[in-house]
Amino acid sequence: MTFTAPIQMPGLALDPQWYRRAVFYEVMVRSFVDSNGDGAGDLSGLISRLDYLQWLGVDALWLPPFYQSPLRDGGYDVSDFHAILPEFGTLEEFRDLVTKAHERNMRIVIDYPLNHTSDAHDWFQQSREDPEGPYGDFYVWRDTDEEYKNIRIIFVDTEESNWTFDPVRRQFFFHRFFSHQPDLNFENPAVREAVFDTVRFWMDLGVDGIRLDAIPYLFETEEGNGEGEPETHQFIRDLRTMIDRDYPGRILIAEANQWPQEVVQFFGTEEEPECHMAFDFPVMPRIFYSLRSQQAGELIRILSEATDVPSGAGWGVFLRNHDELTLEMVSEEYRQAMYGWYAYDPRMRSNIGIRRRLAPLLDNSRAELELAHALLFSLKGSPFLYYGDEIGMGDNIWLPDRDSSRTPMQWTPDRNAGFSTADPGKLYLPVVQSLVYNYNLVNVESQLAQSRSLLHWVRNVIHVRKAHPTFGLGELRMLQTDHESVLAFVREYEGSGSQFGDAPEKILCVFSFAHNPVSVTIQMDELGGSSLYDLFGGGQFPTINEDGSVTLTLGTQSFYWLHVGESHFAGGRS
Ligand code: GLC
Ligand code: CA
Numbered sequence: 001m002t003f004t005a006p007i008q009m010p011g012l013a014l015d016p017q018w019y020r021r022a023v024f025y026e027v028m029v030r031s032f033v034d035s036n037g038d039g040a041g042d043l044s045g046l047i048s049r050l051d052y053l054q055w056l057g058v059d060a061l062w063l064p065p066f067y068q069s070p071l072r073d074g075g076y077d078v079s080d081f082h083a084i085l086p087e088f089g090t091l092e093e094f095r096d097l098v099t100k101a102h103e104r105n106m107r108i109v110i111d112y113p114l115n116h117t118s119d120a121h122d123w124f125q126q127s128r129e130d131p132e133g134p135y136g137d138f139y140v141w142r143d144t145d146e147e148y149k150n151i152r153i154i155f156v157d158t159e160e161s162n163w164t165f166d167p168v169r170r171q172f173f174f175h176r177f178f179s180h181q182p183d184l185n186f187e188n189p190a191v192r193e194a195v196f197d198t199v200r201f202w203m204d205l206g207v208d209g210i211r212l213d214a215i216p217y218l219f220e221t222e223e224g225n226g227e228g229e230p231e232t233h234q235f236i237r238d239l240r241t242m243i244d245r246d247y248p249g250r251i252l253i254a255e256a257n258q259w260p261q262e263v264v265q266f267f268g269t270e271e272e273p274e275c276h277m278a279f280d281f282p283v284m285p286r287i288f289y290s291l292r293s294q295q296a297g298e299l300i301r302i303l304s305e306a307t308d309v310p311s312g313a314g315w316g317v318f319l320r321n322h323d324e325l326t327l328e329m330v331s332e333e334y335r336q337a338m339y340g341w342y343a344y345d346p347r348m349r350s351n352i353g354i355r356r357r358l359a360p361l362l363d364n365s366r367a368e369l370e371l372a373h374a375l376l377f378s379l380k381g382s383p384f385l386y387y388g389d390e391i392g393m394g395d396n397i398w399l400p401d402r403d404s405s406r407t408p409m410q411w412t413p414d415r416n417a418g419f420s421t422a423d424p425g426k427l428y429l430p431v432v433q434s435l436v437y438n439y440n441l442v443n444v445e446s447q448l449a450q451s452r453s454l455l456h457w458v459r460n461v462i463h464v465r466k467a468h469p470t471f472g473l474g475e476l477r478m479l480q481t482d483h484e485s486v487l488a489f490v491r492e493y494e495g496s497g498s499q500f501g502d503a504p505e506k507i508l509c510v511f512s513f514a515h516n517p518v519s520v521t522i523q524m525d526e527l528g529g530s531s532l533y534d535l536f537g538g539g540q541f542p543t544i545n546e547d548g549s550v551t552l553t554l555g556t557q558s559f560y561w562l563h564v565g566e567s568h569f570a571g572g573r574s
Pocket of ligand 2: 034035036037042
């Protein structure tokens with residue numbers, strides 16, 4: 001497969017708000033391309049496919065941890081934050097990745113699990129052996145397992161307590177996640193300094209941003225629930241101050257799986273900012289809920305919740321990632337409904353969530369895949385794609401834990417899906433060979449050859465989004481409709497920057513979750529009399545009535561993105 005080399009490689013464009021316009025792509029180094037035939041993906045492999053990612057329209061890569069690690073939690077169990085796992089490559093190759101990405105105006109965001117380490121980390125080994133030594137106080141040690149009773153257990157499938165007894169030190173240590181992942185003691189200034197050092201280390205290597213893994217959990221208190229304690233927010237503020245001073249233009253992304261009012265706190269305030277971005281955990285499950293319930297109500301409610309965020313803050317919108325589809329942010333009643341629709345086989349569940357990929361979740365329905373992506377690309381925030389979802393890759397629920405959706409990227413119908421030349425038995429995980437998602441059928445090469453493939457569709461939608469900065473920078477205003485299956489909002493942006501002119505832009509976005517065609521009347525008040533043009537093809541739609549209402553018909557599970565106003569701003573032919 002070759003992708004046309006870009007005509008010019010101007011390097012990184014200077015844009016302090018780049019993250020609000022960017023399309024992000026999460027790619028696990030281990031899963032993408034194996035360059036040396038040892039059965040696991042590596043940095044060189046990833047570098048060799050930057051042309052593909054550029055062709056797709058990706059602006060920034062998010063790399064889950066690739067550090068030294070025993071890999072008992074997909075690399076989120078780090079044993080040395082300043083070293084790369086040898087099977088993934090070297091620091092030199094990482095530098096090369098940053099350079100080659102930057103040449104393509106593509107940014108690199110790395111993942112940093114700062115809350116904990118692997119128990120194989122030298123800090124932990126020293127801490128357990130020498131309580132009086134320099135690392136004695138690096139972890140949260142206690143004589144009993146009685147403290148922090150308010151703190152919930154996250155990995156309910158595997159852990160019974162957040163405390164584990166260490167036979168060497170003969171004390172209990174605290175852990176929010178697996179018992180092989182002891183939490184660092186953030187009360188200790190030396191720990192905080194070590195974290196700053198690691199951030200500086202990677203910033204100096206040229207990364208453009210850091211995803212702060214499990215960020216709510218840094219500090220524990222007896223009164224609180226250990227999620228977003230005041231001390232945790234203070235720490236993030238200090239980190240942000242350092243970044244703004246020493247590395248302006250680089251970003252912090254919060255992974256905070258919490259309710260809207262709590263997540264927004266990780267943006268901080270105008271005067272005291274914290275993270276530039278935060279993942280939108282509350283919206284994500286509601287997209288899936290709407291698809292099956294045929295009701296837009298839950299999405300409308302969550303999108304209408306008034307959450308003031310500082311200027312410059314950006315949401316990270318996503319459908320799937322390397323973890324289970326978490327159902328922590330929905331009520332018990334809705335959770336049960338979601339399990340019924342999406343995890344009818346118990347093997348599909350994991351902790352409080354569903355460990356499946358996007359295409360199998362949506363039963364490989366092209367209409368649903370398009371509808372879900374249309375939401376991903378037009379809601380407020382920047383979209384985060386998960387590798388392989390652009391071709392509708394399947395999963396393997398017979399693999400343990402979240403490995404079900406971390407299988408090798410499917411490039412071609414050849415051996416190992418073109419991922420690796422290794423003996424198939426040697427792969428870090430087997431390629432998907434199920435009836436519907438077999439790599440013989442679902443792969444990049446074959447989708448490139450079909451102009452109507454999902455891959456071409458996703459690429460097109462990415463390019464349409466990128467032609468309209470309103471999607472990244474504009475406001476979102478919910479609209480009244482007279483149909484319970486329909487979600488309608490206007491994205492509006494006062495600034496300039498659209499490639500079609502400097503006038504303020506308004507885009508009407510309409511989505512129907514109904515499993516049959518519908519007719520809907522939408523109320524757009526002050527926009528009465530305006531024309532509507534399809535953003536994809538430029539085709540003219542009914543003009544909005546003088547009273548601000550407009551009636552549209554939508555096919556089964558379909559959507560429109562309509563430019564409001566003059567036709568030549570729509571972008572397509574008119
Ligand atoms: C985050 C990661 C997850 C990991 C956990 C513990 O939630 O996304 O994959 O298991 O942190 O580090
Ligand atoms: Ca390899």
